[in-house]
Amino acid sequence: MRPMLEAEALTKRFGPTVAVSDAGFAIRPGAITGLLGPDGAGKSTILRLFLGLVHPTSGFALVDGRPIHEWTAPSRKVGAVLDIDAFHPSRRAIDSVRWAARLAGVPSSRARSLLDQVGLGAVAAQRTRTFSAGMRQRLALAVALVGDPEILLLDEPMNGLDPAEIAWLKDLLRRLRDQGRTVLVTSHLLAELEDLVDDLVVISRGRIIGSGSAAAFVDRFQPETISVLSDQPQPLGAAVIEAGGEIVGTQGQRMEISGLTSIQLGRIARVAGIALLGLTEERGLTRAFSGAAATMTEFTREFG
DSSP, rough: OOOOOEEEEEEETTTTEEEOOOOOOOOOTTTTEEEEEESSSSHHHHHHHHTTTTOSEEEEEEEEBBBBGGGGHHHHHHHEEEEETOOOSSBBBHHHHHHHHHHHOOOGGGGGHHHTTOOOOGGHHHHHHGOOOHHHHHHHHHHHHOOOEEEESSSTTTTTTHHHHHHHHHHHHHHHHHHHOEEEESSSSSHTTTTTTTTTEEEEEEEEEEEEEHHHHHHOOOEEEEEEEEOOHHHHHHHHHHHOOOOEEEEEEEEEEEESSSSHHHHHHHTTTTOEEEEEEOOHHHHTSSHHHHHHHHHHHHHO
């Protein structure tokens, strides 16, 4: 199966600054992939390389097997949201979408249905100067979808959104994936992505340091974590450590433990005569990613 997006020895320099260095990764079709890294890691530059907005110093950024400029109708192949503040403030929302449709060579009559799709149908005639960050994000998504693209690229789309808007955005991206589209979304916060992405590409200082299945990442690097509540946290912690477990964190009577199963923990508490007032099992990408560079090196070796 050919990747929908592929970087091959991709390098981009801006004068003496190396923004992306020898990057290589592939994005499979029909999945949501997170491009994860700190601010300044090169995430936005990679999106712009795929879109042809900047040209690589060396290597290739391929969209469905070709550079973007080789597609006769690029907007039908890729849609993107790079800047939610790019709209003219005095233009009505529906006119912004109509202009984008004309530029893409598609019927501008789609504007109304696209605004309905992103939840802006009721404010289609409103000037964008009055829009909140969440509304501008929705408008930018409508513009990105004018060509009915197979691929969607989103640069830090959750910045400035409140929890309800983030939940709405994630639901929309899941629906687009379920329609067979490929989504690449960047973020510097893993917590934003952990319940959304199927795959991860991790970048630091312009270099790809890991890529692979998000589920495989969790299974390989995050053992079960147990959150337990006890009125004797100190004796329980000592018993856990003696049994080979690890105390991940404590807060009052609540303790987070790894390295033991819940059955083992229950047995330890029973032998020590300690009552457990509550117990939950947790797994998550945020915990898995919290390991330092050594863990990421092993991740690269395992899945990269």
